Amino acid sequence: MTGETGGGSGPQPGSGGDGGDARRKHGSNTISDVLRLSTEYLAARGSETPRLDAERLLAKALGLERIDLYMALDRPLMPPELDSARALVVRRGAREPLQYVLGEWGFRHLTLNVDPRALIPRPETEVLVERALVLLEGRDAPRVLDVGTGSGAVALAIRDEHPGALVTGFDFSVDALALAAENAARTGLEIDLVRGDLFAGLPPGPWDLIVSNPPYVDASEIPTLQPEVRDWEPHEALTAEGAVAAVARGAVPVMAPGAGIVLEIGIGQAGATAALLGEIGLVEIRVTPDLREIDRIVEGRLA
Ligand SMILES: C[S@@+](CC[C@H](N)C(=O)[O-])C[C@H]1O[C@@H](n2cnc3c(N)ncnc32)[C@H](O)[C@@H]1O
Structure with missing residues (x-):
């Protein structure tokens, strides 16, 4: 994972820790999956608002509004989308303020x-x-x-x-x-x-x-x-x-x-x-x- 500094502990955003690698290979990492994994990842790294952070970061990575995520929870992410989302979530996981990550x-x-x-x-x-x-x-x-x-x-x-x-x-x-x-x-x-x-x-x-x-x-x-x-x-x-x-x-x-x-x-x-x-x-x-x-x-x- 680009820039990962967390020593490998905790879930990996978008990697689908419970068999997600297989899903990713088949292009089935959905918005819902990524939100769940990112939330767990950010909570494990001390964010006080992990779900909100995950939603805002994924929305940014996909160029969507937060509300749009809920209209498409089953939509799979393409590998470049997954990479963008992961890069943002990893930055936030390093406790960079959400505002700076969003820009x-x-x-x-x-x-x-x-x-x-x-x-x-x-x-x-x-x-x-x-x-x-x-x-x-x-x-x-x-x-x-x-x-x-x-x-x-x-x-x-x-x-x-x-x-x-x-x-x-x-x-x-x-x-x-x-x-x-x-x-x-x-x-x-x-x-x-x-x-x-x-x-x-x-x-x-x-x-x-x-x-x-x-x-x-x-x-x-x-x-x-x-x-x-x-x-x-x-x-x-x-x-x-x-x-x-x-x-x-x-x-x-x-x-x-x-x-x-x-x-x-x-x-x-x-x-x-x-x-x-x-x-x-x-x-x-x-x-x-x-x-x-x-x-x-x-x-x-x-x-
Ligand atoms: C608390 S921040 C306020 C920033 C902005 N006004 C805001 O409310 O979001 C204080 C600002 O004072 C500036 N500052 C600190 N020491 C200063 C100094 N001696 N002379 C002029 N500006 C200074 C800092 O660079 C910083 O931008």
Whole structure:
């Protein structure tokens, strides 16, 4: 099996461990068989969603929607199809994130390219965008800065959902900015992309809104993270000591009067972040929970 690293234990995706070799020879490895074997293979390698992963990977290999698999469970796979499916399942079995194996992922109303050049956009970050859009209500052409833009997800979603917004994505990673540029081209949305170090100061505004999902994981937690995150996502996207405070403090001198700031933060950081926003002179401070009821987004406005 191409790229197999599992030491031969557990079922082999698409090999039909219970006589499947014979079936494959006769071209009778059906969608149903491959889904079952792939699910077992991925479960044995620690995926928390093995069936879902298997369905999405097989759908990708066959160029189908997931629902189409269920309309054709008895359809045999041709050897090239089986090879493509196996290659994807083996990658996922090595704990590469499903999103990177698929190469694209949904965020708000967009489908974006995702790969190890940048963090995978998360569902909680959709709440960051939601709050940003609330703060932009009533403004026709607001100037928006997305600090640590990564794949460009936040910047592009804001531009998509508030088309008058003039959005700039800011990041120090050349790789992330290249991915963000690809996503701008893919979605046909116009944003500016600027390279720089947030610890050295934010681009001069004035900005009407500063939005950021900065690296907020404590470096000591990295070894405890799931292999998908720890071994595949860029560490500079996960951790940078003092980044949340640096974005907040760096924002004030470049914000227009009445401008807003919206920050995504880690578990247990809401109280300190809200206090910091008060300390640096912001008002209307508000904390919003994510979909799991974890306090995740802190916002404020310059008086
Ligand atoms: C948590 S990721 C957010 C990515 C994207 N905005 C999202 O929400 O999916 C943080 C981003 O901050 C960037 N970053 C880290 N340190 C930085 C720095 N000192 N200056 C500018 N950007 C930085 C990383 O490259 C990464 O893209």
